[in-house]
Amino acid sequence: MYYLAQILIVLILFSIQTTWLGMFSIGGVVPDLALIWVVYCAVHCSRTMGVGSGVITGILQDSLSGGLLGVNTLSKSFIALFFSALKDKFYVEGVIPVAFFLILSSLFDGLVFYLSMNTVLGGEVATSFLYQSLPAYSLYNGIVGPVLFFALNHLEGWLKLKTSKFYMTWVK
């Protein structure tokens, strides 16, 4: 049931990303809820689950973006892997650390997109992307991230409580 709830959260996050989030666009930039979710899972879940969520979220985002498959899979998986390893060494909690690491992840995510588009696909993404859109995107993720982390923390606590109660009732 806990995993089902997680799948539902992913579906809701993607639905919000593809419908509502445009309303909060600042200069054409919107936060990436999938990225924040991947970092959250990598920090809060086991290593396998963290990396797994990175891969699955990346594939889902790729297939929903109409772009080159694999770009988001690559960036999200590496971000998940990085944070899974990092959580034992650093304390990734609180507004400033979360915002800082989300900004770093966003920069990495954008860089992977830029390099993939300009190499594998042979497309044209203007260099101005690196110093205009990317910093704005990273900053936006850094602002929205801690809020979403806070909400997800509470949701996770509530879910764990509910699922343990459900499990106890079921065992009895």
Next chain:
Amino acid sequence: MPNKGPKGRKNIILVFSILLFSLALMSLSAKQQKEMSFLDSLTSLTLSPFQSLFTQSVQSVSDVINNYFYLVSVSKENERLKLEVDKLGNEKNELIERISRQKRLAGLMAYQEDRKKDSLVASVIGRDATQWSKVVVINKGSRHGLKKYLAVVTNSGVIGQIIFAGPNTSKVLLTIDSRSAIDSIFQDSRVSGVVVGTGKKQCQIKYVPNTAKIKVGDRVLSSGLGGIFPKGLFIGTVFQVVKKKQGLFQEITLTPGSDLSKLEEVLVLLS
């Protein structure tokens, strides 16, 4: 220390697995897009009910929020009256929304009749899941006769082309996406160029010689070359012209005819 060896090896294997898997996906996707359509279909199929639900609820939620804020400050004495006003306001909003939808649809229908070509009206139910590409999802797919490379327009002009048609939904690549390119001509000067997306709110027209006389406000139409967009569709108007002393071509910025951030209904040209 003895535990570091296997852990390090495991990490390296994991990194290489991710890299290999992603690169395999990228090369498969770049070369054989048809093979990947199953994944696209599956995710679109799973997500489209949620998207529809969320899109439909946007108006209701914003109404509720707006009216709620009004209601918070009212005293008990006029609560009943406020509620009545609220109810009437909701009804009015619904009616206004219905009228504006009818107007938009009437505009599309008139455009459809003018063109005398097969076309289909579709509603936008979602947007792209990433920050970088500019794609919208419409509620019509292959079951309704849609397929890849069909032009998508509104009565204000071209908005893009279908890049993927699932059974019930399709993805439309907007003209502002950096992968979009449309062969075009200027309506007055008849100079040709290629409208390419920038990934932002505006497009650029490339390959317009420095000698061509282009001014702000010039209208740009599709040239009909390329086989996707019929000739004469309005794409947008020139927003800025920069002539460099060095270089062969002008740098022209174009504002799309349709407001691509507020798309609700679109027309897919079937022929």
